[in-house]
Amino acid sequence: MIDQDVIDRSNAVAEAALRADYAALGEHLDRRGIDIDAIKDKVAAYGVAIPSWGVGTGGTRFARFPGNGEPRHVFDKLDDCGVIHRLTGATPSVSLHIPWDDAAPAELNAKAEETGLRFDAMNSNTFQDSGQPLSYKYGSLSHTDPAVRQQAVEHNLYCIELGRKIGSKALTVWVGDGSNFPGQTNMTRQFDRYLGAAQDIYAGLPEDWRLFTEHKMFEPAFYSTVVQDWGTNYLIAKELGARAFCLVDLGHHAPNVNIEMIVARLIRFGKLGGFHFNDSKYGDDDLDTGSIDPYRLFLVFNELVQAEGAPDFDPAHMLDQSHNVTDPIESLMSSAMEVQRAYAQALLVDRAALEGFQKENDALMATTTLKRAFRTDVEPILAMARLEKRAAVDPVGAFRASGYRARVSEERPAAAGGGGGIV
Numbered sequence: 001m002i003d004q005d006v007i008d009r010s011n012a013v014a015e016a017a018l019r020a021d022y023a024a025l026g027e028h029l030d031r032r033g034i035d036i037d038a039i040k041d042k043v044a045a046y047g048v049a050i051p052s053w054g055v056g057t058g059g060t061r062f063a064r065f066p067g068n069g070e071p072r073h074v075f076d077k078l079d080d081c082g083v084i085h086r087l088t089g090a091t092p093s094v095s096l097h098i099p100w101d102d103a104a105p106a107e108l109n110a111k112a113e114e115t116g117l118r119f120d121a122m123n124s125n126t127f128q129d130s131g132q133p134l135s136y137k138y139g140s141l142s143h144t145d146p147a148v149r150q151q152a153v154e155h156n157l158y159c160i161e162l163g164r165k166i167g168s169k170a171l172t173v174w175v176g177d178g179s180n181f182p183g184q185t186n187m188t189r190q191f192d193r194y195l196g197a198a199q200d201i202y203a204g205l206p207e208d209w210r211l212f213t214e215h216k217m218f219e220p221a222f223y224s225t226v227v228q229d230w231g232t233n234y235l236i237a238k239e240l241g242a243r244a245f246c247l248v249d250l251g252h253h254a255p256n257v258n259i260e261m262i263v264a265r266l267i268r269f270g271k272l273g274g275f276h277f278n279d280s281k282y283g284d285d286d287l288d289t290g291s292i293d294p295y296r297l298f299l300v301f302n303e304l305v306q307a308e309g310a311p312d313f314d315p316a317h318m319l320d321q322s323h324n325v326t327d328p329i330e331s332l333m334s335s336a337m338e339v340q341r342a343y344a345q346a347l348l349v350d351r352a353a354l355e356g357f358q359k360e361n362d363a364l365m366a367t368t369t370l371k372r373a374f375r376t377d378v379e380p381i382l383a384m385a386r387l388e389k390r391a392a393v394d395p396v397g398a399f400r401a402s403g404y405r406a407r408v409s410e411e412r413p414a415a416a417g418g419g420g421g422i423v
C-alpha cells in the first residue's frame with residue numbers, strides 16, 4: 001500500500017525542525033503549567049472513524065465528477081482507509097454502510113487485518129432502493145405500509161447480524177423519511193410509525209451494542225423530516241431505552257444553531273451517542289471538518305473534554321463528509337488531523353481558571369481563557385504523535401510522494417460520472 005521507506009524518508013527531512021518546534025512549545029506550555037508529553041499521549045491515543053463511503057468522490061444533486069482510481073468495492077475502500085491510517089495514525093476504524101459494503105464477514109475480517117483496521121458503527125441504508133422487493137420512495141421506518149416498515153426493520157437487523165460477525169458494537173440509523181408538501185403526511189402518526197419500527201430494531205440489539213439515531217433538518221424530504229432535530233432525536237432515544245443514543249452530525253442543523261450547547265444538553269442527560277464530523281457554510285454541505293469554522297469544532301471538543309471521565313461517557317467519533325473537488329484520501333487525512341487539533345486545543349483549556357471566571361461573571365476573561373487555548377498552535381504535538389508511531393509528519397506530502405493514487409488508478413477502471421452520489 002504505502003512503503004514505510006517513503007514515510008521514513010519524508011519524516012527524516014522534517015524531523016529536526018519538528019523536534020525544535022516541539023521543544024519550544026513544550027517550554028511555552030510548561031510556563032502555563034501544562035505537560036506537553038501528557039497532551040501528546042492523549043492525542044496519540046485518540047482515533048476517529050472513517051466512513052467507507054468517504055473514500056469515493058461525492059457529488060451533488062446536479063453532478064458528480066469522479067476522481068482517478070476510485071474504489072470499486074468495499075475491499076478497495078478498506079485499502080484506501082488503511083492508507084489514511086498508516087499516514088496519520090489517527091483513524092483506526094471504518095464505518096460500513098449496508099448494502100453498499102455488503103460482503104462475507106470472513107472476507108471483511110481478513111481485509112481488516114491486512115489493512116490494520118477494525119470496524120466501527122454499522123450504518124443501515126433505507127433511504128434508497130437497491131433491489132429490495134418494496135420501494136422506499138415514500139419512506140422506510142415510518143412508511144404507511146406495514147410491509148415496507150417490516151422490510152426496513154429486517155434490513156437493520158441484518159446490519160446488526162453482519163456487524164456482530166465483524167466486531168462492530170453499534171448501529172447508526174438515519175432515515176430520509178418525511179414529506180415534501182404540507183398535508184402530505186400526518187406528522188403525528190408518521191412519528192408513531194417510526195417509533196414502532198425503531199422499537200422493533202431496538203428489541204434486536206445485542207446487550208453490548210448501542211443504537212445511534214441521527215437527526216437531520218431536511219433533505220431528501222424538503223417540507224418535513226421525521227427525525228429533524230436533536231429534540232425529536234432525544235425523544236426517540238428516551239422512548240427506546242438505555243442503549244439508545246443521539247448522534248450529532250455537525251451539518252444537520254439550521255444555520256447558526258449552537259451545536260456545542262446541544263452537545264452539552266445531551267451529555268447532561270446521558271444521551272450523547274456520537275458524532276459525524278464535517279463542516280458547512282450554508283446547509284448540509286458536507287465540507288471538510290474544520291475547513292469553515294474551526295472554532296465551533298473546538299467549542300464542541302471543549303464540552304467533550306469537560307465531560308471526560310463521567311460514567312458511561314464514551315461517544316463515538318466519525319467523519320462524515322463528501323469530497324467533490326479534492327482527493328478523498330487527502331481530505332480525510334486533513335480532517336482527521338483537524339479533529340485531533342480541536343481535541344488537543346480543548347485539552348489546553350485552563351479549566352480551574354475558567355470556572356473561577358464563570359463564578360465571578362467575568363465574561364471577558366472567561367472567553368479569553370477559551371481563546372488562549374484555541375490560539376495555541378498545537379501542530380508540533382500532532383506531528384510528534386505521528387512521528388512516534390512512524391506515521392507521516394506530513395501525511396499529504398508523503399501520500400503524494402508515494403504515488404499511491406497513480407498506482408490504484410491503473411488497477412481501478414475510471415468510474416462513470418452522472419448525478420447524485422451524495423450521502
Ligand SMILES: [Mn+2]
Pocket residue numbers: 214249276320
Ligand atoms: Mn451523517
